[in-house]
Amino acid sequence: MDAVFLLQADHQTIRNYFERIRAAEHLKDVRALFQGLRDELNLHTRVEETFFYPLFRSRRGFETLVDESYQDHQEIRDILTEIDDMPARSTEIVDRILSLQHRVDLHLQKEETDFLARVRDACTPDELEELGRQMEEMKNHERPRIHQEAA
Numbered sequence: 001m002d003a004v005f006l007l008q009a010d011h012q013t014i015r016n017y018f019e020r021i022r023a024a025e026h027l028k029d030v031r032a033l034f035q036g037l038r039d040e041l042n043l044h045t046r047v048e049e050t051f052f053y054p055l056f057r058s059r060r061g062f063e064t065l066v067d068e069s070y071q072d073h074q075e076i077r078d079i080l081t082e083i084d085d086m087p088a089r090s091t092e093i094v095d096r097i098l099s100l101q102h103r104v105d106l107h108l109q110k111e112e113t114d115f116l117a118r119v120r121d122a123c124t125p126d127e128l129e130e131l132g133r134q135m136e137e138m139k140n141h142e143r144p145r146i147h148q149e150a151a
């Protein structure tokens, strides 16, 4: 799959998690969904930081975008850790997830409207296909490990 489509599909998965969390009626469902969201976000940001950002960092016109994206990821990871550390019964978790959603939404929007649009212009379809293949390989390799750890 082409790298841009792959990242967009991940973004959609992440957005769906937030919607399901907002619709959840019980705190225990919120917690379970949050774990899925956290794993998805961690994997997505790691894939981007492994294959995607380093490739574009040195290209003209991408420097600021890439630097900001690393900072966004760090902020997102900090909020994820903070939520992870909240007491199991805390009802504040929902508020904190909503502020995480706001932060994540801004980042995904920036990537989609700016970053990915420029990537599409800067790469050939073959390059995007190859990049996507490497990203998928990493995801397939890492995903079973995450689920094993969660079990």
Ligand SMILES: [Fe+2]
Pocket (backbone or CB within 6 Å): 045, 048, 069, 073, 107, 111
């Ligand atoms: Fe990102």
Ligand SMILES: [Fe+2]
Pocket (backbone or CB within 6 Å): 007, 011, 044, 048, 108, 111
């Ligand atoms: Fe992304």
